[in-house]
Amino acid sequence: MDLPTFFQQLVNALSLGSLYALIAIGYTMVYGILRLINFAHGDVFMLGAYFAFYAITALLMPWWIGFIVALSLTALFGIALERVAYRPLRDSPRLSVMISAIGASFLIENLGIVIFGGRPKSFPSIPLFDTVVRFGPVSMLSVSLFIPVITIGSLIALTLIVNHTKTGLAMRAVSTDVDAARLMAVDVNKIVAFTFGVGSLLAGLGGIMWTMKYPQLNPLMGIMPGLKCFIAAVIGGIGNIGGAVLGGFLLGIIEILIVAFLPALTGYRDAFAFVLLIVVLLVKPTGLLGKSQTVKV
Amino acid sequence: MLRTDGVSMRFGGLTAVADLNIEIDKNEIIGLIGPNGAGKTTAFNMITGVYAPSEGRIYFKGKDITGEKSHKITERGIARTFQNIRLFKEMNVLENVLVAGYLRMGTNVFQATLHLPGYLRKEKKSREFAMSLLESVNLADQAEESAIALPYGKQRRLEIVRALATKPSLLLLDEPAAGMNPQESIELMDFIVKIRDEYDLTILLIEHHMQVVMGVCERMYVLDYGVTIARGTPEVIQKDQKVIEAYLGVE
Numbered sequence: 285m286d287l288p289t290f291f292q293q294l295v296n297a298l299s300l301g302s303l304y305a306l307i308a309i310g311y312t313m314v315y316g317i318l319r320l321i322n323f324a325h326g327d328v329f330m331l332g333a334y335f336a337f338y339a340i341t342a343l344l345m346p347w348w349i350g351f352i353v354a355l356s357l358t359a360l361f362g363i364a365l366e367r368v369a370y371r372p373l374r375d376s377p378r379l380s381v382m383i384s385a386i387g388a389s390f391l392i393e394n395l396g397i398v399i400f401g402g403r404p405k406s407f408p409s410i411p412l413f414d415t416v417v418r419f420g421p422v423s424m425l426s427v428s429l430f431i432p433v434i435t436i437g438s439l440i441a442l443t444l445i446v447n448h449t450k451t452g453l454a455m456r457a458v459s460t461d462v463d464a465a466r467l468m469a470v471d472v473n474k475i476v477a478f479t480f481g482v483g484s485l486l487a488g489l490g491g492i493m494w495t496m497k498y499p500q501l502n503p504l505m506g507i508m509p510g511l512k513c514f515i516a517a518v519i520g521g522i523g524n525i526g527g528a529v530l531g532g533f534l535l536g537i538i539e540i541l542i543v544a545f546l547p548a549l550t551g552y553r554d555a556f557a558f559v560l561l562i563v564v565l566l567v568k569p570t571g572l573l574g575k576s577q578t579v580k581v
Numbered sequence: 582m583l584r585t586d587g588v589s590m591r592f593g594g595l596t597a598v599a600d601l602n603i604e605i606d607k608n609e610i611i612g613l614i615g616p617n618g619a620g621k622t623t624a625f626n627m628i629t630g631v632y633a634p635s636e637g638r639i640y641f642k643g644k645d646i647t648g649e650k651s652h653k654i655t656e657r658g659i660a661r662t663f664q665n666i667r668l669f670k671e672m673n674v675l676e677n678v679l680v681a682g683y684l685r686m687g688t689n690v691f692q693a694t695l696h697l698p699g700y701l702r703k704e705k706k707s708r709e710f711a712m713s714l715l716e717s718v719n720l721a722d723q724a725e726e727s728a729i730a731l732p733y734g735k736q737r738r739l740e741i742v743r744a745l746a747t748k749p750s751l752l753l754l755d756e757p758a759a760g761m762n763p764q765e766s767i768e769l770m771d772f773i774v775k776i777r778d779e780y781d782l783t784i785l786l787i788e789h790h791m792q793v794v795m796g797v798c799e800r801m802y803v804l805d806y807g808v809t810i811a812r813g814t815p816e817v818i819q820k821d822q823k824v825i826e827a828y829l830g831v832e
């Protein structure tokens with residue numbers, strides 16, 4: 285492989301990886317607070333893309349207003365999802381909540397087919413994101429440059445929120461001991477809603493960026509990215525925001541490298557994510573940045 | 582200050598607390614004692630909204646608070662500590678106090694997240710308040726240390742300080758002397774009286790150390806199998822035949 289090809293693949297890897305990272309953050313945040321895998325997260329991602337699509341094509345909003353509207357709607361949807369599908373089961377066994385999450389996921393996907401139609405739609409072109417940028421022989425869509433910036437920006441913002449604000453402190457309190465937090469006057473429902481709002485907003489952002497990169501929408505588009513980003517979160521150490529970002533990048537890079545170096549295996553690119561998951565779980569079950577928990581008996 | 586009116590708690594067929602009638606006046610220090618499994622902690626859990634009682638009403642400052650959510654009850658001015666220490670393990674000492682103190686800070690999620698004007702000033706104030714609380718129990722030097730790295734006695738004190746940070750008017754202490762040696766227990770008694778005076782508190786405490794209970798409580802209630810078997814001053818309780826039977830068994 286020559287140098288330009290290498291750089292071309294590196295750029296592809298970084299932009300895909302940061303996209304995965306963006307979505308993985310949502311999984312990890314919700315898990316950190318509620319110990320719940322939000323299986324509908326990938327579908328929230330899909331909704332984000334559709335909201336933006338309709339805002340721009342049907343409501344004829346300028347793209348940036350459309351994005352803001354879509355992101356707000358996605359965040360609200362995430363909050364509503366928690367309210368309807370998860371909160372009533374807060375004190376039920378973990379398995380019930382998980383089943384509810386899977387049910388919510390199927391429901392959103394199928395409602396998506398009914399409401400948006402099963403036929404793929406193509407996202408309108410937005411010049412700012414659609415321009416082809418060239419650095420010598422390396423070329424890329426401008427959106428590929430925006431995505432890593434957005435991901436790193438979100439990571440920094442979230443880290444600041446979690447470590448240096450009242451809300452973040454309350455989030456950490458809820459994460460360690462829900463009952464004690466409640467008795468210290470932390471409004472747990474508010475904190476959970478906030479977490480779902482932020483996680484869904486990032487998923488929506490991921491969905492919009494995804495359709496900029498691969499400009500086609502369909503109601504099932506969230507399944508594969510959703511699964512992979514869940515894997516990314518687990519690989520990085522679920523519950524750890526930095527870990528989710530690391531896992532996302534790792535997954536994106538490995539996927540692209542496989543396609544680049546072993547073109548014969550391109551058809552199996554999705555399978556590698558799962559192989560990686562198995563390997564990591566075997567070697568370090570808590571994930572790369574996860575803390576090992578010693579259970580006292 | 583606090584009144585429970587015929588409060589009962591049943592878990593399936595088990596009656597953990599039956600017909601509990603407690604009345605506490607302002608600035609009293611009241612003991613809640615009884616053998617293990619007598620329903621003392623269950624009583625605390627009902628008062629602080631962890632459980633909604635199966636029967637009866639709970640009044641705080643004349644208002645019916647039965648079945649309200651825990652964080653609302655804490656806002657009303659009831660704070661507590663736990664039998665088995667439940668500090669926020671992943672936080673440092675100062676942060677543990679800050680979490681509780683934010684209740685009285687009066688800013689919302691958006692101000693806090695976006696650092697809107699006024700937030701930083703209030704944030705500074707609540708830090709100062711937290712530090713002053715830590716100073717009052719000689720924990721200020723260890724503010725940045727991890728909460729679980731503290732020795733046991735200090736963790737207990739930190740838990741009390743964390744509860745104080747919510748600025749309560751009624752403080753519930755669940756076995757504050759558990760695991761303490763006699764010397765530490767005596768210090769604890771002084772400490773309880775001190776915070777009562779300093780922060781204008783009313784205190785209800787569960788305790789097994791009779792020395793502590795008899796030394797510090799003005800009145801007490803004795804539970805056995807969920808039933809209130811005696812009430813009164815330490816002198817009365819010490820002579821009560823039923824209490825002696827509950828603790829020592831019947832000959």
